[in-house]
Amino acid sequence: MSNQTFQSLKELPTPLFLPQCVLHKHEILICGDYKRSACYSYHILKNEYKFVCNYPRHVKLEGHCVVKLIDNNNNNNEDSNQVTLLSFGGAFKHTLVMKYVSVWSNTLDISNKSNELNNDNQWTPFTDNHNNPIIIGRSRDEYNGVRAVISGSNNHLLFITYLKNNISVFDLNIFQFIRHDRLPTDNWIWDHCFVSNPKNRQGQGIIKTNQEQNEQNCQMLLFCKNVGLSIKYDKDKNIFQFRKLFVCDNIAPFSNYAYMCINDVILFFGGWNGRVDGIDVSTSVHKYSIRENKWMTFKNTLPIPLFNCVAILSKEDNYLHIVGGVNNKRKALLTHMRTKMRIWDVSHLSKYEIKFIVEYWVRTLKIKLGWIDNFDQIIIKYIFSKYTKLKYILSFFFLEISFDDAKMTKKDSFQFFFLRSRRVNKKMEYKLYILLYLLCNQVAFYYNVDLIIFFFLQSQIKNEMGFASIKIMHMQHRLMNENN
Incomplete structure (x- = not known):
């Protein structure tokens, strides 16, 4: 059944362990992984890979994070041929940005020199409005296995969760941290699930005030092993509110899973129990319903035990891609597969x-x-x-x-x-x-x-x-x- 559920795609150009991936139109941008600096673009329609660039030589990647910056001045941000990526964190902190222009463009060969002059498709230092370099993270912050989401009324707030049990808010408009806090758990939080709460964003048809919209945009969920948290940030008071969530027994031993939040559900693929001796790598697929606060374990499973992989949803064809990962022998894989989203969430039925x-x-x-x-x-x-x-x-x-x-x-x-x-x-x-x-x-x-x-x-x-x-x-x- 799993062989019918998951379809193998063209192998990755290199084994990927803890990769960072971002979706851009018909492309999945692969931005390095554990100690590998190469970046690639995978074209979903062509099932092909192209090399984009390498991280600078002085940058060592180990548990970093990459997010897509949203330009509020560009009303057609989703349709734009370029996107700006922010890469930061890891055991050896760095803070870089890349203005990515599609390597699949027909005019790219003609404009290669122009791209080099404009620093397109290259990782460059993150700077403020006066061209001063900005480093995200204090010297004492441990950013190995860091996770982040962008939220706020103007998509200007970077929420960061990291070891041991910390959460911070970085304002991308003023290039400063505006809040540091502790999560209500003694467990270590790293290589975890951290997503924006999509509650009431689609299909509700309810007219909200600006205040309600701002409040809504600052709700998040976090899962790591037996820890589940609903996180709400009050922008006006600059405080967090936390609420503990139920975590089912089947997924409680695991972290390092691939995850994807879409509509009202979060899907979890695979996972690792965090032990080197007595290693346990999962093949299970779980679903968490945000609205109902309920869990479900599917009968369908991954074809192989897998962790430290990434899940990316292609909105064009509603296929969910599982990229890279490590098996139960701790070997990084060339695996790239996809599965129909409607198998896991019936709201994606045509x-x-x-x-x-x-x-x-x-x-x-x-x-x-x-x-x-x-x-x-x-x-x-x-x-x-x-x-x-x-x-x-x-x-x-x-x-x-x-x-x-x-x-x-x-x-x-x-x-x-x-x-x-x-x-x-x-x-x-x-x-x-x-x-x-x-x-x-x-x-x-x-x-x-x-x-x-x-x-x-x-x-x-x-x-x-x-x-x-x-x-x-x-x-x-x-x-x-x-x-x-």
């Missing part, structure tokens, strides 16, 4: 796949099966217990369901006529419609289905099940507000 699934529901639900009244309560209670947001929204419309007179009533005594049909005696069809309507809402809210598909399904239901009138305009209006 619109065609979702449409196919729901059409299957329609065909299945049209089968005339026997029905008892208890089925109504079982179905609705199950959906409400599993999807609390759906319960909140639908509770606006009804508290009780009466299929005899085809109406739904609200607690405060007024009646909202949700369904009305000439087929009042066919209770079976009302029950089927209610179930299907709830399922469609479930898909629309939790799998980000385009509203066009959602309304298409509603029209199909009306046509195929013969309802004369269905009053759903209020719900449609609410759905559109939620998705704008």
